[in-house]
Each structure stands twice: as C-alpha cells, then as structure tokens.
Amino acid sequence: MKKNQLEIACFNYESAIIAQEAGADRIELCDNMKLGGTTPNPILAVRVREKLSIKMHVIIRPRGGNFVYTDDEFVEMKQDIKQFKKLGVDGFVFGILKENGNVNKRRNKELVNMAHPLPCTFHRAFDVVKDVKKSLKDVIECGFASILTSGQGINVEEGIFDLEKIQKWAKDKIEIMPGGGLRSSNIKLLQDKLEPTFYHSSAITDNSETANPEEIKELRNFL
Template sequence: MEKSQLEIACFNLDSVEIAQANGANRIELCVNMKEGGTTPGLSLVQAAREKAKIGLNVIIRPRGGDFVFTDAEFEVMKQNIIEYKKCNVDGFVFGNLNADGSVNIAQNTTLINLAYPLPCTFHRAFDVVSDVFKSLEDVINCGFKTILTSGQGKNVEEGIDVLIAVSQKANNRIIIMPGGGLRSSNIGLLKEKLGNTFFHSSAITDSGETASAVEVNALTAKL
C-alpha cells in the first residue's frame, strides 16, 4: 500500500458525516458500541450510503458476546449480506469461529461467496482465536482481504508484537489492519512498526458513541 489509509468505526450517521468530512478513507458501519459492534438496521445502512461518498463497509454480527454462531444466527447473517448488497455498500466485516477457537471455514467461505465480488474483512474475532498463525492462513484461504486485529491485546499498543509478527507472516497476502484503542496518540508508533496499511479507529474521545472531528483530523494528519 503506497499510503496509509484510515477506517472509522461509525455507530451513527453523525459519525459517518464527521469521518467523511475530516479525511477518513472508509467507514465501518455498526451499532451497539458496548457490544463491540453489531449489524446495523437496513434504514441506517441506506441512510449511510446516501451520505457517504467514501468507502462503506458494514459489519455482519447478529449479537455481541462470542463469535460462535448458531444455525439460526448464521441464516440471519446470510440474509443480511444478500439484503445489504442491494444497498451498494463496498464491503462486509464479519468473523465466525468454532467452539475451540479455530476459524469456521465453512461458514466464513459461504458468507464470502454471498458477498462476492465485494471484499470482506475478518474482524476482531481474530483477537480470540486459539492459534494466531494457523488462523491467519485459514482467513487468507477463505478469501478475506483484510484482518482487523489488536494483536490479541486489550489494545493495539499491548498487542504490538503480535501485530508485527502477523504482518510479517502475512507478507502482503492480506491487509493487517490494526484496531482497538488506536488513537492519534499512538498511530505514529503503529505506522513506524507496521509501515503503510489501513488503520482502524472509532475516534471517540468521550463517553458517547460519536466520532470526534478533531480526533479524525489528528489521525489523518499522521498517516
């Protein structure tokens, strides 16, 4: 990647507008911040698509908690992708695991095939996989284009060593996008260690769920 880019996790339309106006390259649209982000409703997706001229990826996660989904939950995920593709979104974000912490290859492959030709990001389910390097290969083989991860740490700074190791192992076969506690105060360190890549932040600096225009601006300034 010639130049680093910025994805902002947006939990409402105000954040979509703020992200776009302050230099973000892409939006990850979701709701329920306290649950770590879940699937937004159709009306929010449609409204975000109307406002966003930049990239718009939609998270497909039927609930918070773990990433081991029942057959019924998996059916909902499939229907969400079919429905939201019609909204002209630019990609999807999901990650399904097995009970032992391995990547659920069958479910993820099915979802990627439904999303085709739109690119898919494997989200922070990667931070709870049982074997990072085996999971990296499984995610690549499923056909994901990006992995969003904190390096299995509470935040990107704590997970920096794993982020570096995974990035080296990936060897440009997939984008490793650091996210989780990423702020303008530490993005310089991450860029120094990982080089040019996509970076992910909510850019929320208060107790609410809306991105800070000042923080988005500060993040883009350090790309």
C-alpha cells in the same frame, strides 16, 4: 507505492458524516458500541449510503458476545449480506469461530462467496483465536481481503509486537488492519513498526458514541 489509510468505525449517522468531512478514507458502519459492534439497521445504512461518497463497509454480527453462531444466527448473517448488497455497500466485516477457538472455514467461506465481488474483513474475532499462525492461514484461504486485529492485545499498544509479526507472516496475501484502542496518541508507535496499511479507529474521545472530528483530523495528520 502503498500508503496508509484510515477507516472509522461509526455507530450512528452523525459519525459517518463527520468521518467523511474530516478526511477518513472509509467507514465501518455498526450498531451497539457497548457490545463491540453489531449489524446496523438497514434504514441507517440507506441514509448513510445516500450521503457518503467514501467507501462504506458494514459489520455482519447478529449479537455481542462470542463468535460461535447457531444455525439460525448463521442464516440471519446470510440474509443480512444479501440485503446490504442490494443497498450498495462496498464491503463486509465479520468472523465466525468454532467452539475450539479455530476459524470456521466452511461458514466464513460461504459468506465470503455470498459477498463476492465485495471485499470482506475478518474482524476482531481474530483476537481470540487459539492459534494465530494457523488462523491467519485459514482466514487467507477463506478469501478475506483484510483482518482487523489488535494483535490479540486488549488494545493495539499492548498487541504491537504481535501485530508486527502477523503483518510479516501475512506478507502480501492479506492486509492487516490495526484496530482496538487506536488513537492519535498511539498511532505513531504503530507506524514505526508496521508497513503502510489501513488503520481502524472509532475516534471517540468522550463518553458519547459519536466520532470526534478533531481526533480524525489528528489521525489523518499522522498518515
């Protein structure tokens, strides 16, 4: 039977260590919290990989802002996937859209194929797609293993009913991972509505960019 699991978004080395020690199942390594997460420095990834026994996924996002990328930015994303694969990461997190708000199937599929056999998560670019049902189908067809989403809300609480709908539409074809303002104070609301899944949180509870070990333990207690 499937069980709930916890992924922690980590914006520095300290958070990655804290996440593992506090009982997270996986981390998503990122840079630039204020930009919503961008591709981390490879040197940081090497340091974290050496210390972690839990799984480590890496975000591939060349900049903040929208999710429509230039040709040069797309080349950069491909190079980053090649480089991080050599460093022994366990998966990738990215998402590319077209200017019309649809999923860019050709480019996403190319990156998923490059990442193979490592699993890929389509990140919160999903929260700004124009047509959720069509985009869900497109993301599945690209070969992603999961979608990180707040249900198109500002946070998971606001998007809770859409998260429930998206998870039902997805059935067993792809994992829907709630994320965006997820904390121990609201995870129970989601659990009451959703089937068991991966939950995603930065577990940051102050003005720093470092995860709070007590918050991770609280999240774990609910799982």
